[in-house]
Amino acid sequence: MSTLEKSLSIIELLAEKPGGLSVSTIAQQVNQPASGVHRTLNELIRLGYVRQVQDQGDYALTMKLAALGVGFLGRTGVGDVAQPILDRLAQVSGELIRLSVIDGDDLIWVAVAQGATSGLRYDPGQEQGVVVHLASSSGGQAWLASMSDEEALERVSRQGLVNPGKPTGPGAPATITELLGILAETRRRGYAVSVNSYIVGMAAMAMPVMSGGRAISCLSIAGPAVRMTPERMAELAPHLARAAEEIGIAASGSRYFPGLRKPD
Incomplete structure (x- = not known):
């Protein structure tokens, strides 16, 4: 699975869970190592697509992706x-x-x-x-x-x-x-x-x-x-x-x- 596929699988999962999910839950759902999921989440945070709900808390999508979709439509x-x-x-x-x-x-x-x-x-x-x-x-x-x-x-x-x-x-x-x-x-x-x-x-x-x-x-x-x-x-x-x-x-x-x- 490519880096892009891994990232998109995480984004698609979080799109179904607006309240956010923990790293371990995400890793289990997308069948990826927790360490790799954590790195991908940090990169998505840097790019503005994901946020951490609170320190050491769950990860959730920001409104950036939704805004892009609404703008496109x-x-x-x-x-x-x-x-x-x-x-x-x-x-x-x-x-x-x-x-x-x-x-x-x-x-x-x-x-x-x-x-x-x-x-x-x-x-x-x-x-x-x-x-x-x-x-x-x-x-x-x-x-x-x-x-x-x-x-x-x-x-x-x-x-x-x-x-x-x-x-x-x-x-x-x-x-x-x-x-x-x-x-x-x-x-x-x-x-x-x-x-x-x-x-x-x-x-x-x-x-x-x-x-x-x-x-x-x-x-x-x-x-x-x-x-x-x-x-x-x-x-x-x-x-x-x-x-x-x-x-x-x-x-x-x-x-x-x-x-x-x-x-x-």
């Missing part, structure tokens, strides 16, 4: 391209709207709009920058359904059928056969549906955003399962499709969407 223009469309869909649906973009083999949440202003609602907090688990999320299933079964299984095999980062619900596919059945149904229906899958008690629907004949991102509507019934999803499907089409058209003039880049 702002300069790419995703808000100019998609946010008004997300806001309008949130108002129509009264639920949480999320946009994810395709970046290589990953699907990454980048923008959100909340339509529910009171009462029971799905509001998971800041998920921008989170890599979507493909098999258990509606957005992931929508993207997988836009490709062949062979390509979909290849991507799932890289990431894993089971989400390693968080427990999934009983609605998540437990076998490849079950996943393929879900993808077939998604293609027939025209949009993906996940209920008690990514998070227990929640339901979501999603469609891929197409541009130039290929998926460049995914758009989803999510909310409490008691409200996001099959009947309600069918009512929202035309609105979701219209918003996805609008984003696809607008994205054609933006460099933000990695999926628009032509392969070398």
Whole structure:
């Protein structure tokens, strides 16, 4: 493992633990010697990416990396391209709207709009920058359904059928056969549906955003399962499709969407 890989593995771990971790815990989690982890942490402190919570205390990320990410998203223009469309869909649906973009083999949440202003609602907090688990999320299933079964299984095999980062619900596919059945149904229906899958008690629907004949991102509507019934999803499907089409058209003039880049 290179020095860069070691550093990035520590940064990725600390990104999931904002309260900080001890050297020994970090070393155990990233499978590196404690002495090496300590040296890397000191270098990251010098560069301003890590701080020690207190003398002899745990280590945590500073806001420098987050600031870089926020600045990058702002300069790419995703808000100019998609946010008004997300806001309008949130108002129509009264639920949480999320946009994810395709970046290589990953699907990454980048923008959100909340339509529910009171009462029971799905509001998971800041998920921008989170890599979507493909098999258990509606957005992931929508993207997988836009490709062949062979390509979909290849991507799932890289990431894993089971989400390693968080427990999934009983609605998540437990076998490849079950996943393929879900993808077939998604293609027939025209949009993906996940209920008690990514998070227990929640339901979501999603469609891929197409541009130039290929998926460049995914758009989803999510909310409490008691409200996001099959009947309600069918009512929202035309609105979701219209918003996805609008984003696809607008994205054609933006460099933000990695999926628009032509392969070398």
